[in-house]
Amino acid sequence: GQNIDQPTEMTATEGAIVQINCTYQTSGFNGLFWYQQHAGEAPTFLSYNVLDGLEEKGRFSSFLSRSKGYSYLLLKELQMKDSASYLCAVMDSNYQLIWGAGTKLIIKP
Amino acid sequence: TAGITQAPTSQILAAGRSMTLRCTQDMRHNAMYWYRQDLGLGLRLIHYSNTAGTTGKGEVPDGYSVSRANTDDFPLTLASAVPSQTSVYFCASSEDYNSPLHFGNGTRLTVT
Numbered sequence: 001g002q003n004i005d006q007p008t009e010m011t012a013t014e015g016a017i018v019q020i021n022c023t024y025q026t027s028g029f030n031g032l033f034w035y036q037q038h039a040g041e042a043p044t045f046l047s048y049n050v051l052d053g054l055e056e057k058g059r060f061s062s063f064l065s066r067s068k069g070y071s072y073l074l075l076k077e078l079q080m081k082d083s084a085s086y087l088c089a090v091m092d093s094n095y096q097l098i099w100g101a102g103t104k105l106i107i108k109p
Numbered sequence: 110t111a112g113i114t115q116a117p118t119s120q121i122l123a124a125g126r127s128m129t130l131r132c133t134q135d136m137r138h139n140a141m142y143w144y145r146q147d148l149g150l151g152l153r154l155i156h157y158s159n160t161a162g163t164t165g166k167g168e169v170p171d172g173y174s175v176s177r178a179n180t181d182d183f184p185l186t187l188a189s190a191v192p193s194q195t196s197v198y199f200c201a202s203s204e205d206y207n208s209p210l211h212f213g214n215g216t217r218l219t220v221t
Contacts, residue, residue: 042213101150
């Protein structure tokens with residue numbers, strides 16, 4: 001079966017750096033997406049990786065290793081507003097998105 | 110403001126009743142989707158439409174139906190609601206089938 005694994009919850013301190021990991025086992029691969037979802041709100045798109053390596057976008061970076069079935073989202077200079085759930089999703093060979101359950105990130109002052 | 114509009118925001122529905130969740134987008138996106146989100150689970154695809162006039166079944170289609178008469182609208186109908194359909198429902202759209210998704214604000218449905 002197809003599976004996406006991410007930690008359920010993580011805690012970090014304001015101003016610090018946090019890395020949220022995502023491992024996947026899917027039927028084929030056509031890209032990996034990261035979304036941010038604040039409590040009670042809709043998910044919003046953060047990043048997309050289809051080739052191995054690091055994609056940087058401001059304070060957020062996303063890394064992909066297709067051979068290891070692994071990605072991470074790196075958040076730098078954490079702010080209180082970064083408290084949210086972070087969803088990892090992989091597009092399989094049929095271009096269907098397979099979603100992880102999300103990682104709830106708690107930022108402490 | 111361009112985007113996706115869902116209605117209603119929340120609803121309490123008696124088991125056995127029918128209901129249609131509305132979804133409208135003004136971005137002229139080809140693809141539209143209906144997901145449900147339950148605590149501890151990833152988003153699960155109910156139905157999708159890659160272009161107006163076509164629909165397909167997702168991971169959890171039973172008990173739900175959709176139509177795509179035009180580009181902008183993608184309503185989701187529950188013919189006879191059951192308590193297991195209590196969930197938060199998100200409508201989403203994308204420019205193409207492999208583009209990032211834009212989500213509506215969701216409909217919180219409680220079936221009693």
